[in-house]
Amino acid sequence: MRRTTLSALALAAGLMAPAAFADAPAAAPASTDPVVATVNGMQIHLSDIQKAAQDAPQQLQQLPPNQLFPLLLNQEIDRAALLVAAHQEDLEKQPTVAAAMAHAANVSLENAYVQQHVTSAVTDAAVQAEYNKNYAGKPGPEEVDARHILVKTKAEAEAIINQLNHGANFATLATKDSIDPGAKNGGELGWFTKDQMVPA
Known part of the structure; x- marks a missing residue:
């Protein structure tokens, strides 16, 4: 009704x-x-x-x-x-339900604060000034392009090093002998900075 x-x-x-x-x-x-x-x-x-x-x-x-x-x-x-x-x-x-309502109210309050105090400060001029101050004209971090061959034992590693010292192709050996998932790409690891690589 x-x-x-x-x-x-x-x-x-x-x-x-x-x-x-x-x-x-x-x-x-x-x-x-x-x-x-x-x-x-x-x-x-x-x-x-x-x-x-x-x-x-x-x-x-x-x-x-x-x-x-x-x-x-x-x-x-x-x-x-x-x-x-x-x-x-x-x-x-x-x-x-009360907890969900309180959470929704907090999210709305957070968004309002960000909108009022943060979003209004992020202008094109402010972004350009930050870029000019900290990035413009400065070289980026040094990057290296690396390949590796991952094996289980020291003996396997020494055998591969011996082949490389006698002119073997690194990518070919990586594809054939490496147990790393990237082996099919010739052991390619891609470009990365020093702080992105785990310690030896």
């Missing part, structure tokens, strides 16, 4: 409000932010629908206002009805 009543309310609001929805500013002041639906005393304002429209997928945003408005309004009514039902069952008092 409640579901039928809410759907009828959504349809009525959708038929009355498309023009206002299309022309309203993105963030309407409270005095010009009409209530477009009510669910058990919980009000849904035009600004809630505008926020839902901004967060909607791009394809959905392309719909004409007279189609988009009732769709988003129904969605917000469904969300409000679920929230009312959850509060009626005191779900927010369950330990796991």
